[in-house]
Amino acid sequence: MWSPEYESMSRQRLEELQLKRLKATVERIYQNVPFYREKMKTQGIKPEDLQTLADLKYFPFTTKEDLRENYPFGLFATDMDEVVRIHASSGTTGRMTVVGYTKKDINTWSEVMARSITCTGGGPRDRIQVSYGYGLFTGGLGVHYGAELVGATVVPVSGGNTKRQIQVMKDFGITILACTPSYALYMAETAEEMGIDLRTLPLKIGIFGAEPWTEQMRREIETKLGIKAYDIYGLSEIIGPGVAIECQEQEGLHINEDHFLTEVIDPQTGEVLPYGEKGEFVFTTLTKEAFPLLRYRTRDLSLLYPEACACGRTVARMHRILGRTDDMLIIRGVNIFPSQIESVLLENGDVSPHYQLVVDRKGNLDDLEVWVEVSEELFASEVRKLEHLGKSIKQKIESTLGINVRVKLVEPKTIQRSEGKAKRVIDRRELYQK
Amino acid sequence: MKVKQISVFIENKSGRLAKVTKILGDNQINIRALSIADTTDYGILRLIVSEPAKALSVLKAEGFTVRETEVIAVEIPDQPGGLAGVLNEIQAKGVNIEYMYAFVGKSLENAIVIFRVEDIDQAVALLKNSQVNLLPEAKVYSL
Structure with a gap:
Protein backbone atom coordinates (compact mmCIF):
# COMPACT_ATOMS: atom_id res chain seq x y z
CA MET A 1 0.00 0.00 0.00
CA TRP A 2 1.18 3.49 -0.79
CA SER A 3 -0.52 5.12 2.23
CA PRO A 4 -1.55 2.31 4.60
CA GLU A 5 -2.42 4.84 7.33
CA TYR A 6 -5.34 5.97 5.16
CA GLU A 7 -6.07 3.00 2.92
CA SER A 8 -6.44 0.56 5.82
CA MET A 9 -7.56 2.79 8.68
CA SER A 10 -10.47 1.61 10.83
CA ARG A 11 -13.89 2.52 9.50
CA GLN A 12 -14.60 4.54 12.62
CA ARG A 13 -11.48 6.66 12.27
CA LEU A 14 -12.09 7.03 8.55
CA GLU A 15 -15.60 8.34 9.20
CA GLU A 16 -14.32 10.79 11.80
CA LEU A 17 -11.78 12.06 9.30
CA GLN A 18 -14.43 12.29 6.56
CA LEU A 19 -16.78 14.27 8.80
CA LYS A 20 -14.04 16.71 9.79
CA ARG A 21 -13.06 17.26 6.16
CA LEU A 22 -16.66 17.43 4.98
CA LYS A 23 -17.52 20.13 7.52
CA ALA A 24 -14.54 22.18 6.38
CA THR A 25 -15.45 21.75 2.70
CA VAL A 26 -19.10 22.73 3.20
CA GLU A 27 -18.12 25.76 5.26
CA ARG A 28 -15.58 26.87 2.68
CA ILE A 29 -17.82 26.55 -0.39
CA TYR A 30 -20.61 28.36 1.51
CA GLN A 31 -18.24 31.24 2.14
CA ASN A 32 -16.42 31.29 -1.22
CA VAL A 33 -18.86 30.15 -3.92
CA PRO A 34 -22.06 32.21 -4.36
CA PHE A 35 -23.68 29.34 -6.29
CA TYR A 36 -23.45 26.96 -3.33
CA ARG A 37 -24.47 29.63 -0.83
CA GLU A 38 -27.62 30.44 -2.83
CA LYS A 39 -28.47 26.80 -3.31
CA MET A 40 -28.15 26.06 0.42
CA LYS A 41 -30.20 29.13 1.29
CA THR A 42 -32.95 28.06 -1.11
CA GLN A 43 -32.94 24.65 0.52
CA GLY A 44 -33.06 26.33 3.95
CA ILE A 45 -29.88 24.72 5.19
CA LYS A 46 -26.66 26.03 6.69
CA PRO A 47 -23.16 24.52 7.02
CA GLU A 48 -23.68 24.08 10.79
CA ASP A 49 -26.64 21.76 10.10
CA LEU A 50 -24.08 19.16 9.13
CA GLN A 51 -23.48 17.26 12.35
CA THR A 52 -23.04 13.70 11.10
CA LEU A 53 -22.10 12.18 7.74
CA ALA A 54 -25.73 11.12 7.33
CA ASP A 55 -26.78 14.80 7.44
CA LEU A 56 -25.24 15.21 4.00
CA LYS A 57 -28.46 13.92 2.49
CA TYR A 58 -30.17 17.23 3.36
CA PHE A 59 -27.72 19.17 1.21
CA PRO A 60 -28.32 20.00 -2.47
CA PHE A 61 -26.93 18.01 -5.37
CA THR A 62 -24.64 19.50 -8.01
CA THR A 63 -25.21 18.49 -11.61
CA LYS A 64 -23.37 18.73 -14.90
CA GLU A 65 -25.87 21.47 -15.89
CA ASP A 66 -24.75 23.48 -12.86
CA LEU A 67 -21.17 23.18 -14.08
CA ASP A 327 -27.40 9.09 -22.98
CA MET A 328 -23.71 9.89 -22.74
CA LEU A 329 -21.51 7.68 -24.87
CA ILE A 330 -17.83 7.06 -24.35
CA ILE A 331 -16.15 6.49 -27.67
CA ARG A 332 -12.41 5.89 -27.78
CA GLY A 333 -12.23 7.49 -24.33
CA VAL A 334 -14.07 10.64 -25.45
CA ASN A 335 -17.37 11.61 -23.80
CA ILE A 336 -20.06 12.25 -26.37
CA PHE A 337 -23.61 13.45 -25.96
CA PRO A 338 -26.16 13.01 -28.76
CA SER A 339 -27.19 16.62 -28.17
CA GLN A 340 -23.80 17.78 -29.47
CA ILE A 341 -24.50 16.10 -32.80
CA GLU A 342 -28.00 17.53 -32.86
CA SER A 343 -26.65 21.06 -32.55
CA VAL A 344 -24.25 20.45 -35.45
CA LEU A 345 -27.10 19.22 -37.63
CA LEU A 346 -29.16 22.27 -36.71
CA GLU A 347 -26.53 24.48 -38.30
CA ASN A 348 -27.44 22.99 -41.67
CA GLY A 349 -30.98 24.28 -41.64
CA ASP A 350 -33.89 25.46 -39.55
CA VAL A 351 -35.01 22.01 -38.60
CA SER A 352 -32.75 19.30 -37.31
CA PRO A 353 -33.15 16.21 -39.45
CA HIS A 354 -33.78 12.91 -37.74
CA TYR A 355 -30.53 11.23 -36.87
CA GLN A 356 -29.24 8.18 -35.08
CA LEU A 357 -25.86 7.26 -33.69
CA VAL A 358 -24.76 3.72 -34.32
CA VAL A 359 -21.80 2.68 -32.22
CA ASP A 360 -19.96 -0.54 -32.85
CA ARG A 361 -16.58 -1.97 -32.14
CA LYS A 362 -14.77 -2.90 -35.31
CA GLY A 363 -11.35 -4.53 -35.05
CA ASN A 364 -11.19 -3.45 -31.38
CA LEU A 365 -11.72 0.21 -32.17
CA ASP A 366 -14.92 2.07 -31.52
CA ASP A 367 -16.70 3.09 -34.64
CA LEU A 368 -19.29 5.85 -34.68
CA GLU A 369 -21.70 6.05 -37.56
CA VAL A 370 -24.11 8.97 -37.77
CA TRP A 371 -27.24 8.21 -39.75
CA VAL A 372 -29.01 11.26 -41.08
CA GLU A 373 -32.42 11.05 -42.70
CA VAL A 374 -32.45 12.94 -45.98
CA SER A 375 -35.39 15.31 -45.92
CA GLU A 376 -36.72 17.15 -48.95
CA GLU A 377 -34.85 20.29 -47.91
CA LEU A 378 -31.55 18.43 -47.87
CA PHE A 379 -32.18 16.38 -50.99
CA ALA A 380 -30.84 17.23 -54.45
CA SER A 381 -30.86 15.25 -57.67
CA GLU A 382 -27.11 15.68 -58.14
CA VAL A 383 -24.77 13.17 -56.50
CA ARG A 384 -22.19 15.92 -56.11
CA LYS A 385 -24.49 17.97 -53.89
CA LEU A 386 -25.51 15.03 -51.70
CA GLU A 387 -21.91 13.97 -51.29
CA HIS A 388 -21.04 17.50 -50.32
CA LEU A 389 -23.82 17.44 -47.73
CA GLY A 390 -22.50 14.21 -46.23
CA LYS A 391 -18.95 15.53 -46.14
CA SER A 392 -19.84 18.86 -44.57
CA ILE A 393 -21.87 17.15 -41.82
CA LYS A 394 -18.95 14.80 -41.21
CA GLN A 395 -16.43 17.63 -40.96
CA LYS A 396 -18.57 19.67 -38.60
CA ILE A 397 -19.23 16.72 -36.30
CA GLU A 398 -15.56 15.78 -36.30
CA SER A 399 -14.43 19.27 -35.41
CA THR A 400 -17.03 19.45 -32.61
CA LEU A 401 -16.38 16.01 -31.11
CA GLY A 402 -12.71 15.61 -31.94
CA ILE A 403 -13.14 12.04 -33.17
CA ASN A 404 -13.63 10.50 -36.61
CA VAL A 405 -17.16 9.57 -37.62
CA ARG A 406 -18.83 8.12 -40.66
CA VAL A 407 -21.92 9.85 -41.94
CA LYS A 408 -24.54 7.80 -43.70
CA LEU A 409 -27.46 9.43 -45.47
CA VAL A 410 -30.61 7.35 -45.10
CA GLU A 411 -34.22 7.44 -46.27
CA PRO A 412 -36.86 9.09 -44.10
CA LYS A 413 -38.47 6.84 -41.48
CA THR A 414 -35.43 4.58 -41.49
CA ILE A 415 -34.75 5.53 -37.91
CA GLN A 416 -37.00 3.76 -35.44
CA ARG A 417 -39.31 5.92 -33.47
CA SER A 418 -40.97 4.87 -30.29
CA GLU A 419 -43.89 6.93 -28.99
CA GLY A 420 -43.01 9.55 -31.56
CA LYS A 421 -39.53 9.94 -30.16
CA ALA A 422 -36.62 8.74 -32.22
CA LYS A 423 -34.19 6.33 -30.63
CA ARG A 424 -30.99 8.35 -30.83
CA VAL A 425 -28.39 5.77 -29.99
CA ILE A 426 -27.80 2.18 -30.93
CA ASP A 427 -24.79 0.84 -29.08
CA ARG A 428 -23.79 -2.58 -30.32
CA ARG A 429 -20.65 -2.80 -28.20
CA GLU A 430 -22.33 -4.38 -25.16
CA LEU A 431 -19.99 -2.62 -22.79
CA TYR A 432 -22.03 -3.07 -19.66
CA GLN A 433 -22.60 -6.39 -18.05
CA LYS A 434 -26.22 -7.41 -17.88
CA MET B 1 -39.21 24.06 -72.85
CA LYS B 2 -38.45 22.99 -69.31
CA VAL B 3 -39.42 19.47 -68.34
CA LYS B 4 -40.19 18.29 -64.81
CA GLN B 5 -38.13 15.40 -63.57
CA ILE B 6 -38.95 13.51 -60.38
CA SER B 7 -35.90 12.67 -58.25
CA VAL B 8 -36.18 10.06 -55.51
CA PHE B 9 -33.67 9.34 -52.74
CA ILE B 10 -33.15 5.60 -52.48
CA GLU B 11 -31.06 3.77 -49.94
CA ASN B 12 -29.03 0.83 -51.18
CA LYS B 13 -31.20 -1.92 -49.80
CA SER B 14 -33.23 -4.51 -51.57
CA GLY B 15 -36.73 -3.81 -52.77
CA ARG B 16 -36.64 -0.02 -52.75
CA LEU B 17 -36.58 0.43 -56.51
CA ALA B 18 -39.33 -2.15 -56.93
CA LYS B 19 -41.37 -0.27 -54.36
CA VAL B 20 -41.10 3.05 -56.23
CA THR B 21 -42.07 1.53 -59.55
CA LYS B 22 -44.97 -0.34 -57.96
CA ILE B 23 -46.36 2.84 -56.41
CA LEU B 24 -46.20 4.54 -59.79
CA GLY B 25 -47.81 1.56 -61.54
CA ASP B 26 -50.62 1.32 -58.98
CA ASN B 27 -51.40 4.96 -59.66
CA GLN B 28 -51.45 4.54 -63.44
CA ILE B 29 -48.36 6.67 -63.87
CA ASN B 30 -46.19 5.76 -66.82
CA ILE B 31 -42.41 5.99 -66.69
CA ARG B 32 -41.01 7.67 -69.80
CA ALA B 33 -37.35 7.74 -68.95
CA LEU B 34 -35.17 6.96 -65.97
CA SER B 35 -31.65 6.91 -64.67
CA ILE B 36 -29.99 6.00 -61.40
CA ALA B 37 -26.90 7.61 -59.94
CA ASP B 38 -25.47 5.40 -57.27
CA THR B 39 -22.96 5.74 -54.47
CA THR B 40 -21.93 3.17 -51.86
CA ASP B 41 -24.77 3.97 -49.49
CA TYR B 42 -27.54 5.41 -51.62
CA GLY B 43 -28.81 6.12 -55.08
CA ILE B 44 -30.72 8.90 -56.75
CA LEU B 45 -33.47 7.73 -59.04
CA ARG B 46 -34.44 10.27 -61.71
CA LEU B 47 -37.68 9.80 -63.59
CA ILE B 48 -39.59 11.40 -66.40
CA VAL B 49 -43.19 10.32 -65.98
CA SER B 50 -46.56 10.90 -67.59
CA GLU B 51 -47.90 12.87 -64.60
CA PRO B 52 -45.09 14.45 -62.57
CA ALA B 53 -47.28 16.28 -60.03
CA LYS B 54 -49.22 13.13 -59.21
CA ALA B 55 -46.03 11.07 -59.02
CA LEU B 56 -44.56 13.55 -56.60
CA SER B 57 -47.54 13.43 -54.27
CA VAL B 58 -48.03 9.65 -54.26
CA LEU B 59 -44.34 8.97 -53.60
CA LYS B 60 -44.28 11.56 -50.86
CA ALA B 61 -47.35 9.99 -49.29
CA GLU B 62 -45.47 6.70 -49.16
CA GLY B 63 -42.66 8.32 -47.23
CA PHE B 64 -40.05 8.79 -49.93
CA THR B 65 -37.87 11.87 -50.16
CA VAL B 66 -38.89 13.24 -53.54
CA ARG B 67 -38.07 16.40 -55.36
CA GLU B 68 -39.10 18.00 -58.59
CA THR B 69 -36.14 19.05 -60.73
CA GLU B 70 -36.27 20.94 -64.00
CA VAL B 71 -34.44 19.46 -66.95
CA ILE B 72 -34.46 19.83 -70.71
CA ALA B 73 -35.26 17.16 -73.28
CA VAL B 74 -33.32 17.27 -76.49
CA GLU B 75 -34.16 15.51 -79.72
CA ILE B 76 -31.14 13.91 -81.27
CA PRO B 77 -30.75 12.48 -84.78
CA ASP B 78 -30.68 8.70 -84.40
CA GLN B 79 -27.49 8.21 -86.35
CA PRO B 80 -23.74 7.90 -85.70
CA GLY B 81 -22.41 11.22 -84.40
CA GLY B 82 -25.87 12.49 -83.51
CA LEU B 83 -25.19 12.99 -79.79
CA ALA B 84 -21.68 14.28 -80.43
CA GLY B 85 -23.08 17.03 -82.63
CA VAL B 86 -25.58 18.13 -79.98
CA LEU B 87 -23.02 18.04 -77.17
CA ASN B 88 -20.67 20.07 -79.29
CA GLU B 89 -23.34 22.69 -79.80
CA ILE B 90 -24.22 22.77 -76.09
CA GLN B 91 -20.59 23.13 -75.15
CA ALA B 92 -20.12 25.92 -77.68
CA LYS B 93 -22.95 27.84 -75.99
CA GLY B 94 -21.22 27.53 -72.67
CA VAL B 95 -23.91 25.41 -70.97
CA ASN B 96 -22.65 23.17 -68.17
CA ILE B 97 -24.17 19.70 -67.92
CA GLU B 98 -24.67 18.18 -64.46
CA TYR B 99 -25.85 14.82 -65.76
CA MET B 100 -27.72 13.30 -68.70
CA TYR B 101 -29.50 10.13 -69.66
CA ALA B 102 -31.31 8.69 -72.67
CA PHE B 103 -35.00 8.06 -73.08
CA VAL B 104 -36.35 4.55 -72.95
CA GLY B 105 -36.19 3.38 -76.56
CA LYS B 106 -39.34 3.47 -78.61
CA SER B 107 -39.94 3.38 -82.29
CA LEU B 108 -39.17 7.05 -82.77
CA GLU B 109 -37.33 8.56 -85.62
CA ASN B 110 -35.00 10.41 -83.32
CA ALA B 111 -33.43 9.58 -79.97
CA ILE B 112 -34.23 11.73 -76.94
CA VAL B 113 -31.75 12.66 -74.22
CA ILE B 114 -32.52 14.37 -70.91
CA PHE B 115 -30.02 16.95 -69.66
CA ARG B 116 -29.74 18.44 -66.22
CA VAL B 117 -27.80 21.68 -66.64
CA GLU B 118 -26.36 24.12 -64.15
CA ASP B 119 -28.49 27.13 -65.12
CA ILE B 120 -31.60 25.93 -66.86
CA ASP B 121 -33.06 29.34 -67.81
CA GLN B 122 -29.83 30.41 -69.38
CA ALA B 123 -29.53 27.06 -71.16
CA VAL B 124 -33.03 27.30 -72.62
CA ALA B 125 -32.38 30.84 -73.83
CA LEU B 126 -29.06 29.92 -75.35
CA LEU B 127 -30.27 26.78 -77.06
CA LYS B 128 -33.55 28.13 -78.40
CA ASN B 129 -31.99 29.61 -81.51
CA SER B 130 -29.52 26.85 -82.11
CA GLN B 131 -29.39 23.57 -84.00
CA VAL B 132 -30.36 21.80 -80.77
CA ASN B 133 -33.96 20.71 -80.82
CA LEU B 134 -35.59 21.10 -77.39
CA LEU B 135 -38.80 19.17 -76.91
CA PRO B 136 -41.81 20.89 -75.33
CA GLU B 137 -42.95 19.67 -71.92
CA ALA B 138 -46.33 18.20 -72.86
CA LYS B 139 -44.82 16.20 -75.68
CA VAL B 140 -42.25 14.63 -73.39
CA TYR B 141 -44.82 13.37 -70.85
CA SER B 142 -46.93 11.81 -73.56
CA LEU B 143 -44.25 10.19 -75.65
Missing part, protein backbone atom coordinates in the same frame (compact mmCIF):
# COMPACT_ATOMS: atom_id res chain seq x y z
CA ARG A 68 -22.19 24.34 -17.53
CA GLU A 69 -24.14 27.31 -16.20
CA ASN A 70 -21.16 28.41 -14.18
CA TYR A 71 -18.76 28.13 -17.11
CA PRO A 72 -15.85 28.58 -16.97
CA PHE A 73 -14.71 29.39 -13.42
CA GLY A 74 -17.95 30.12 -11.53
CA LEU A 75 -17.64 27.19 -9.14
CA PHE A 76 -13.97 27.72 -8.30
CA ALA A 77 -13.52 28.20 -4.56
CA THR A 78 -10.09 29.81 -4.60
CA ASP A 79 -8.61 32.91 -6.13
CA MET A 80 -7.41 32.26 -9.69
CA ASP A 81 -3.88 33.10 -8.50
CA GLU A 82 -3.95 29.85 -6.52
CA VAL A 83 -4.98 27.79 -9.55
CA VAL A 84 -2.00 26.11 -11.19
CA ARG A 85 -3.76 23.87 -13.71
CA ILE A 86 -6.95 23.73 -15.76
CA HIS A 87 -8.44 20.65 -17.41
CA ALA A 88 -11.65 20.33 -19.39
CA SER A 89 -13.91 17.71 -20.89
CA SER A 90 -16.70 17.90 -23.43
CA GLY A 91 -20.12 18.90 -22.15
CA THR A 92 -23.64 18.16 -23.28
CA THR A 93 -23.66 21.19 -25.55
CA GLY A 94 -20.95 23.40 -26.97
CA ARG A 95 -19.64 24.33 -23.54
CA MET A 96 -16.88 22.33 -21.95
CA THR A 97 -16.81 21.23 -18.33
CA VAL A 98 -13.89 23.11 -16.83
CA VAL A 99 -12.02 22.08 -13.68
CA GLY A 100 -9.12 23.68 -11.81
CA TYR A 101 -6.38 22.55 -9.42
CA THR A 102 -4.27 24.30 -6.84
CA LYS A 103 -0.76 23.09 -6.07
CA LYS A 104 -2.21 21.07 -3.20
CA ASP A 105 -4.90 19.59 -5.47
CA ILE A 106 -2.20 18.40 -7.87
CA ASN A 107 -0.46 16.78 -4.90
CA THR A 108 -3.72 15.10 -3.83
CA TRP A 109 -4.24 13.84 -7.34
CA SER A 110 -0.67 12.52 -7.53
CA GLU A 111 -1.24 10.83 -4.15
CA VAL A 112 -4.41 8.99 -5.20
CA MET A 113 -2.78 7.99 -8.50
CA ALA A 114 0.31 6.76 -6.65
CA ARG A 115 -1.97 4.64 -4.45
CA SER A 116 -3.66 3.34 -7.59
CA ILE A 117 -0.43 2.30 -9.27
CA THR A 118 0.78 0.65 -6.04
CA CYS A 119 -2.59 -1.09 -5.69
CA THR A 120 -2.04 -2.91 -9.00
CA GLY A 121 1.43 -4.03 -7.91
CA GLY A 122 3.39 -1.23 -9.59
CA GLY A 123 6.40 0.43 -7.92
CA PRO A 124 9.58 2.47 -8.38
CA ARG A 125 11.24 -0.24 -10.47
CA ASP A 126 8.54 -0.09 -13.12
CA ARG A 127 8.61 1.63 -16.47
CA ILE A 128 5.21 3.00 -17.23
CA GLN A 129 3.99 3.91 -20.69
CA VAL A 130 1.25 6.51 -20.49
CA SER A 131 -0.81 6.18 -23.66
CA TYR A 132 -3.73 8.24 -22.43
CA GLY A 133 -3.99 11.56 -24.23
CA TYR A 134 -2.07 14.46 -22.72
CA GLY A 135 -3.82 17.81 -22.83
CA LEU A 136 -7.14 19.09 -21.56
CA PHE A 137 -8.14 15.46 -20.96
CA THR A 138 -7.15 14.42 -17.43
CA GLY A 139 -5.98 10.91 -18.34
CA GLY A 140 -2.41 11.54 -19.47
CA LEU A 141 -1.19 14.07 -16.93
CA GLY A 142 -3.10 12.42 -14.07
CA VAL A 143 -1.37 9.07 -14.46
CA HIS A 144 1.91 10.83 -15.23
CA TYR A 145 2.15 12.70 -11.92
CA GLY A 146 1.15 9.66 -9.88
CA ALA A 147 3.75 7.50 -11.61
CA GLU A 148 6.47 10.08 -10.95
CA LEU A 149 5.48 10.25 -7.29
CA VAL A 150 5.77 6.46 -7.05
CA GLY A 151 9.24 6.81 -8.52
CA ALA A 152 8.56 4.77 -11.62
CA THR A 153 10.14 5.66 -14.96
CA VAL A 154 7.46 7.50 -16.91
CA VAL A 155 7.29 7.36 -20.69
CA PRO A 156 4.71 9.97 -21.76
CA VAL A 157 3.85 8.65 -25.22
CA SER A 158 0.28 10.05 -25.18
CA GLY A 159 -2.25 8.62 -27.66
CA GLY A 160 -1.88 7.73 -31.32
CA ASN A 161 0.88 6.46 -33.62
CA THR A 162 0.31 2.87 -32.57
CA LYS A 163 3.34 1.38 -34.31
CA ARG A 164 5.63 3.74 -32.43
CA GLN A 165 3.81 2.80 -29.21
CA ILE A 166 4.64 -0.87 -29.80
CA GLN A 167 8.25 0.01 -30.65
CA VAL A 168 8.58 2.02 -27.42
CA MET A 169 6.99 -0.75 -25.40
CA LYS A 170 9.44 -3.29 -26.76
CA ASP A 171 12.65 -1.23 -26.91
CA PHE A 172 12.22 0.58 -23.56
CA GLY A 173 11.28 -2.54 -21.65
CA ILE A 174 7.91 -1.17 -20.51
CA THR A 175 6.34 -3.05 -17.59
CA ILE A 176 3.09 -1.07 -17.07
CA LEU A 177 0.77 0.19 -19.76
CA ALA A 178 -1.88 2.86 -19.03
CA CYS A 179 -4.52 3.57 -21.69
CA THR A 180 -8.14 2.85 -22.56
CA PRO A 181 -9.01 -0.87 -22.69
CA SER A 182 -10.08 -0.68 -26.32
CA TYR A 183 -6.77 0.92 -27.25
CA ALA A 184 -4.92 -1.89 -25.48
CA LEU A 185 -6.69 -4.39 -27.70
CA TYR A 186 -5.92 -2.31 -30.76
CA MET A 187 -2.25 -2.28 -29.75
CA ALA A 188 -2.31 -6.06 -29.48
CA GLU A 189 -3.68 -6.28 -32.98
CA THR A 190 -1.07 -3.86 -34.35
CA ALA A 191 1.74 -5.71 -32.57
CA GLU A 192 0.59 -8.92 -34.20
CA GLU A 193 0.74 -7.27 -37.62
CA MET A 194 4.26 -6.09 -36.81
CA GLY A 195 5.24 -9.61 -35.88
CA ILE A 196 5.78 -8.72 -32.22
CA ASP A 197 4.38 -11.02 -29.55
CA LEU A 198 3.50 -8.77 -26.60
CA ARG A 199 3.37 -11.80 -24.29
CA THR A 200 7.13 -12.22 -24.61
CA LEU A 201 7.83 -8.61 -23.48
CA PRO A 202 8.45 -7.51 -19.85
CA LEU A 203 4.97 -5.91 -19.80
CA LYS A 204 3.03 -7.27 -16.81
CA ILE A 205 0.42 -4.73 -15.70
CA GLY A 206 -2.24 -2.75 -17.51
CA ILE A 207 -4.10 0.18 -15.92
CA PHE A 208 -7.15 0.71 -18.06
CA GLY A 209 -9.97 3.20 -17.76
CA ALA A 210 -11.78 6.22 -19.17
CA GLU A 211 -14.39 3.97 -20.79
CA PRO A 212 -16.62 1.08 -19.75
CA TRP A 213 -15.50 -2.47 -20.44
CA THR A 214 -16.51 -6.00 -19.54
CA GLU A 215 -14.99 -9.06 -17.86
CA GLN A 216 -14.83 -10.67 -21.28
CA MET A 217 -12.71 -7.80 -22.60
CA ARG A 218 -10.46 -8.06 -19.58
CA ARG A 219 -9.81 -11.74 -20.27
CA GLU A 220 -9.11 -10.99 -23.91
CA ILE A 221 -6.63 -8.24 -23.01
CA GLU A 222 -4.94 -10.38 -20.38
CA THR A 223 -4.52 -13.26 -22.82
CA LYS A 224 -3.34 -11.22 -25.77
CA LEU A 225 -0.92 -8.99 -23.87
CA GLY A 226 0.15 -11.53 -21.29
CA ILE A 227 -0.60 -9.16 -18.38
CA LYS A 228 -2.97 -8.54 -15.47
CA ALA A 229 -5.47 -5.86 -16.48
CA TYR A 230 -6.81 -3.46 -13.81
CA ASP A 231 -9.83 -1.19 -14.01
CA ILE A 232 -9.33 2.40 -12.91
CA TYR A 233 -12.17 4.85 -12.37
CA GLY A 234 -12.23 8.59 -12.32
CA LEU A 235 -13.85 11.64 -13.78
CA SER A 236 -12.39 15.05 -14.35
CA GLU A 237 -15.07 16.77 -12.24
CA ILE A 238 -13.97 14.85 -9.14
CA ILE A 239 -10.22 14.90 -9.89
CA GLY A 240 -9.47 12.70 -12.93
CA PRO A 241 -8.17 9.12 -12.89
CA GLY A 242 -7.54 7.80 -9.39
CA VAL A 243 -10.95 8.13 -7.76
CA ALA A 244 -11.07 4.33 -7.50
CA ILE A 245 -8.86 1.42 -8.56
CA GLU A 246 -8.92 -2.36 -8.51
CA CYS A 247 -6.49 -4.20 -6.27
CA GLN A 248 -4.88 -7.53 -7.08
CA GLU A 249 -7.98 -9.36 -5.86
CA GLN A 250 -9.79 -7.82 -8.85
CA GLU A 251 -13.05 -7.80 -6.94
CA GLY A 252 -14.29 -4.26 -7.26
CA LEU A 253 -12.53 -0.88 -7.23
CA HIS A 254 -11.27 0.67 -4.00
CA ILE A 255 -12.49 4.23 -3.62
CA ASN A 256 -10.10 6.75 -2.09
CA GLU A 257 -12.71 7.54 0.52
CA ASP A 258 -10.58 9.86 2.61
CA HIS A 259 -10.70 12.26 -0.37
CA PHE A 260 -13.98 11.40 -2.04
CA LEU A 261 -17.14 10.79 -0.05
CA THR A 262 -19.43 8.37 -1.84
CA GLU A 263 -23.20 8.10 -1.83
CA VAL A 264 -25.37 5.84 -3.96
CA ILE A 265 -28.78 7.28 -4.74
CA ASP A 266 -31.96 6.37 -6.52
CA PRO A 267 -31.58 8.42 -9.73
CA GLN A 268 -35.34 9.09 -9.86
CA THR A 269 -36.07 10.17 -6.29
CA GLY A 270 -32.61 11.31 -5.18
CA GLU A 271 -32.96 9.18 -2.00
CA VAL A 272 -29.79 7.66 -0.59
CA LEU A 273 -29.87 3.88 -1.05
CA PRO A 274 -28.76 1.27 1.48
CA TYR A 275 -25.26 -0.15 1.10
CA GLY A 276 -25.03 -2.73 -1.68
CA GLU A 277 -27.93 -1.50 -3.79
CA LYS A 278 -27.44 -0.44 -7.36
CA GLY A 279 -27.88 3.26 -8.04
CA GLU A 280 -26.28 6.47 -9.24
CA PHE A 281 -22.91 7.35 -7.76
CA VAL A 282 -22.68 10.75 -6.09
CA PHE A 283 -19.34 12.12 -4.92
CA THR A 284 -18.41 14.94 -2.58
CA THR A 285 -14.79 16.01 -2.62
CA LEU A 286 -13.31 16.23 0.87
CA THR A 287 -9.94 17.86 0.30
CA LYS A 288 -10.07 19.70 -3.00
CA GLU A 289 -9.34 23.43 -2.91
CA ALA A 290 -9.83 24.97 -6.36
CA PHE A 291 -12.79 22.94 -7.54
CA PRO A 292 -14.62 21.29 -4.65
CA LEU A 293 -17.88 19.55 -5.50
CA LEU A 294 -20.85 18.98 -3.24
CA ARG A 295 -22.88 15.84 -3.95
CA TYR A 296 -21.95 15.68 -7.62
CA ARG A 297 -24.23 13.44 -9.63
CA THR A 298 -21.99 11.35 -11.89
CA ARG A 299 -24.82 9.66 -13.87
CA ASP A 300 -22.78 6.49 -13.49
CA LEU A 301 -24.65 3.46 -12.18
CA SER A 302 -22.98 0.91 -9.93
CA LEU A 303 -23.07 -0.50 -6.41
CA LEU A 304 -20.86 -0.68 -3.32
CA TYR A 305 -19.59 -4.01 -1.99
CA PRO A 306 -20.58 -4.51 1.60
CA GLU A 307 -17.76 -6.89 2.60
CA ALA A 308 -14.17 -6.03 3.51
CA CYS A 309 -11.52 -6.87 0.92
CA ALA A 310 -8.96 -9.65 1.29
CA CYS A 311 -6.18 -7.22 0.33
CA GLY A 312 -6.42 -5.46 3.70
CA ARG A 313 -7.71 -2.13 2.48
CA THR A 314 -10.66 -0.89 4.49
CA VAL A 315 -11.87 1.72 2.02
CA ALA A 316 -15.08 0.77 0.26
CA ARG A 317 -15.14 -0.99 -3.08
CA MET A 318 -17.40 -0.19 -5.99
CA HIS A 319 -18.45 -2.62 -8.70
CA ARG A 320 -17.27 -1.66 -12.18
CA ILE A 321 -19.66 0.79 -13.82
CA LEU A 322 -22.92 -0.93 -14.74
CA GLY A 323 -24.45 1.76 -16.93
CA ARG A 324 -25.44 5.40 -17.24
CA THR A 325 -28.58 7.31 -16.31
CA ASP A 326 -28.20 9.62 -19.31
